[in-house]
Amino acid sequence: MPPSLQIDLAPTHKTGLLVANPVMPASGTFSWGIEFAKQWGVNALGAVVSKGITMESRQGNRQPRVAQTPSGMLNSIGLQNIGIDKVITEMAPLWEKWDVPVIANIAADTVDEFGEMARMLDGVPGIAALELNISCPNVDSGGLEIGQNIDASARATRAAVRNTDLPVIVKLTPNVTDPVKLAVACEEAGAAAICAINTVLGMAIDIRARQPVLPRARGGLSGPAIKPIALRIVYDVANAVHVPVIGCGGIATGEDAIEFLMAGASAVQVGTATFANPRAPLDILDGMCAWMEANRVDDIRELIGAARPQRG
Amino acid sequence: MIIETATVLSTERAYEGTYITWFQGPGLSTNVEPGQFVMVHCSDEGVDPLFARAFSYHRVEKDRFALLYQVVGKGSGWLAQRQHGDLVRMYGPLGNGLRLPERPGNLLLIGGGVGIAPMVDMAERAVAAGHQVVAMMGARSAAHLLPASAWPREVEYVTVTEDGSAGPKGFVTQHLGKYQEWASKIYACGPNPMFIALADALRWNGRRQQPEILMEENMPCGWGMCYGCAIFTKHGVRLCCKDGPRFNLFDVF
Ligand SMILES: Cc1cc2nc3c(=O)[nH]c(=O)nc-3n(C[C@H](O)[C@H](O)[C@H](O)COP(=O)(O)OP(=O)(O)OC[C@H]3O[C@@H](n4cnc5c(N)ncnc54)[C@H](O)[C@@H]3O)c2cc1C
Ligand SMILES: Cc1cc2nc3c(=O)[nH]c(=O)nc-3n(C[C@H](O)[C@H](O)[C@H](O)COP(=O)(O)O)c2cc1C
Ligand code: FES
Numbered sequence: 001m002p003p004s005l006q007i008d009l010a011p012t013h014k015t016g017l018l019v020a021n022p023v024m025p026a027s028g029t030f031s032w033g034i035e036f037a038k039q040w041g042v043n044a045l046g047a048v049v050s051k052g053i054t055m056e057s058r059q060g061n062r063q064p065r066v067a068q069t070p071s072g073m074l075n076s077i078g079l080q081n082i083g084i085d086k087v088i089t090e091m092a093p094l095w096e097k098w099d100v101p102v103i104a105n106i107a108a109d110t111v112d113e114f115g116e117m118a119r120m121l122d123g124v125p126g127i128a129a130l131e132l133n134i135s136c137p138n139v140d141s142g143g144l145e146i147g148q149n150i151d152a153s154a155r156a157t158r159a160a161v162r163n164t165d166l167p168v169i170v171k172l173t174p175n176v177t178d179p180v181k182l183a184v185a186c187e188e189a190g191a192a193a194i195c196a197i198n199t200v201l202g203m204a205i206d207i208r209a210r211q212p213v214l215p216r217a218r219g220g221l222s223g224p225a226i227k228p229i230a231l232r233i234v235y236d237v238a239n240a241v242h243v244p245v246i247g248c249g250g251i252a253t254g255e256d257a258i259e260f261l262m263a264g265a266s267a268v269q270v271g272t273a274t275f276a277n278p279r280a281p282l283d284i285l286d287g288m289c290a291w292m293e294a295n296r297v298d299d300i301r302e303l304i305g306a307a308r309p310q311r312g
Numbered sequence: 313m314i315i316e317t318a319t320v321l322s323t324e325r326a327y328e329g330t331y332i333t334w335f336q337g338p339g340l341s342t343n344v345e346p347g348q349f350v351m352v353h354c355s356d357e358g359v360d361p362l363f364a365r366a367f368s369y370h371r372v373e374k375d376r377f378a379l380l381y382q383v384v385g386k387g388s389g390w391l392a393q394r395q396h397g398d399l400v401r402m403y404g405p406l407g408n409g410l411r412l413p414e415r416p417g418n419l420l421l422i423g424g425g426v427g428i429a430p431m432v433d434m435a436e437r438a439v440a441a442g443h444q445v446v447a448m449m450g451a452r453s454a455a456h457l458l459p460a461s462a463w464p465r466e467v468e469y470v471t472v473t474e475d476g477s478a479g480p481k482g483f484v485t486q487h488l489g490k491y492q493e494w495a496s497k498i499y500a501c502g503p504n505p506m507f508i509a510l511a512d513a514l515r516w517n518g519r520r521q522q523p524e525i526l527m528e529e530n531m532p533c534g535w536g537m538c539y540g541c542a543i544f545t546k547h548g549v550r551l552c553c554k555d556g557p558r559f560n561l562f563d564v565f
């Protein structure tokens with residue numbers, strides 16, 4: 001019998017967020033899912049996570065937007081997207097036809113705007129949950145300004161939760177001293193789940209030009225290079241909160257996904273790996289199942305937190 | 313898009329710093345448009361470089377295709393060392409290719425440096441469809457030119473070098489001369505400064521030929537997932553890999 005992979009990612013929330021398996025793409029590495037749906041189909045995935053959505057459409061940052069680094073990349077895309085209105089009118093109707101839940105990743109400029117965007121997406125057919133991006137390092141306002149401040153993070157969470165019946169996932173930045181405090185504050189403010197992590201602040205310098213490679217100097221580091229950082233944060237956060245944790249950062253194989261589950265994640269997101277391998281989320285899911293079968297694990301829930309000090 | 317492991321048939325030096333590798337790969341050789349590209353994993357373990365590298369189809373023949381590439385770094389350097397029988401993972405064909413006019417015409421194909429790569433496939437198809445073809449290549453010196461033998465016999469091949477060692481001296485856009493009037497359609501591939509100069513050179517004649525160009529940007533994914541390859545056009549931001557790499561010259565420059 002194939003292992004049981006189903007899991008509820010929002011058990012404390014009234015509607016819940018039931019996924020058929022714990023593998024989903026990471027926001028901003030999957031566009032709106034349309035290309036993937038055409039190419040391989042999305043229905044085998046646990047969920048789909050949209051690109052970061054802003055209130056107004058955005059052109060994003062100028063070039064260069066990416067710098068490839070050892071075992072990873074720095075990005076400074078700057079939230080290029082079509083804006084919330086077009087997401088509602090053009091994307092959600094497509095998502096509604098899919099069998100998988102779609103999580104809308106929203107990036108507001110202010111705490112209040114998180115509430116407003118949550119209200120606009122509430123009840124939109126095709127959207128199953130919200131993920132608050134309070135952790136984008138590549139924009140002037142919103143982003144880290146909120147995500148590096150415990151009080152602002154909690155207020156953004158509360159603003160969203162109050163304005164929607166959808167489960168609200170909060171996506172944390174690793175660029176703080178103590179992500180656990182952030183996670184706990186967001187849980188108390190009503191987060192149905194915590195996603196960790198967004199990209200790690202970094203930079204690269206063009207030594208010939210004697211200038212940073214990226215126009216904003218700093219960018220977000222992602223890929224295998226950040227996996228140990230992400231794993232440590234997932235482990236610490238999962239130990240401290242009672243809601244599910246979605247692990248993200250450098251996951252490229254089924255074994256990587258298993259590591260995150262054992263650290264305490266209930267699901268995983270696959271980001272940069274999809275740039276290196278167009279089938280990455282599907283291959284990771286297959287790899288995870290193969291590992292479970294080879295190791296006689298019947299249910300994904302046996303793995304969640306298996307490597308944590310105190311279980312249960 | 314197809315993910316395929318292609319078999320290397322041969323790698324040869326084409327000219328200074330530039331190589332041509334032939335692959336056998338039935339899926340990757342099917343339904344290819346001229347100017348489309350393929351993403352090539354240029355490492356043994358898939359770790360460094362982490363992402364595949366974009367290369368234009370240089371020639372396509374039945375279940376085989378060739379890439380023409382300049383060695384500029386790790387990935388292209390690795391590729392140049394592949395020999396007969398080696399296996400290379402890649403995915404493609406990707407992007408929107410160049411479009412041949414429906415009625416036979418006078419086609420001017422312009423390549424700046426290794427930007428000449430896709431123009432050979434384009435020339436082969438254009439000749440087969442009954443077009444008159446002039447191919448112009450601009451390069452640093454005679455040593456950096458694609459040999460004339462690379463082109464179908466029907467093609468008139470014109471070279472321009474920066475040092476004047478083969479053909480007129482300067483940039484290709486300074487020597488469009490009579491071909492500019494002759495051409496009913498222009499296609500170009502090369503670095504952005506070449507496109508800027510081309511747009512300046514053509515602007516006065518009413519933009520008659522509506523040149524199609526193939527553009528380049530840093531491409532982590534090659535199929536519209538990462539938004540790293542943005543090109544800012546007069547009609548808004550576009551993705552080079554998914555909306556391009558073919559653009560109308562005057563939409564961008
Ligand atoms: C659609 C498309 C088609 C292409 N077709 C061809 C082709 O037919 N033949 C060919 O030789 N090259 C082509 N290129 C460029 C090719 O992708 C780069 O030369 C290659 O990625 C370099 O990889 P590397 O690992 O060898 O170099 P890296 O180690 O990544 O870089 C070495 C140097 O090259 C520069 N560089 C890296 N990527 C690019 C790029 N995309 N464009 C310009 N400079 C770059 C870097 O800034 C650095 O200075 C194409 C690019 C695109 C986007
Ligand atoms: C190109 C790129 C764009 C991203 N855009 C977003 C975004 O819009 N919203 C968001 O919450 N995270 C965004 N991220 C962060 C990823 O979702 C993910 O948290 C991070 O890349 C770590 O995972 P990975 O190592 O698997 O890529 C982006 C990452 C990359 C590389
Ligand atoms: S290369 Fe990733 S979107 Fe174009």
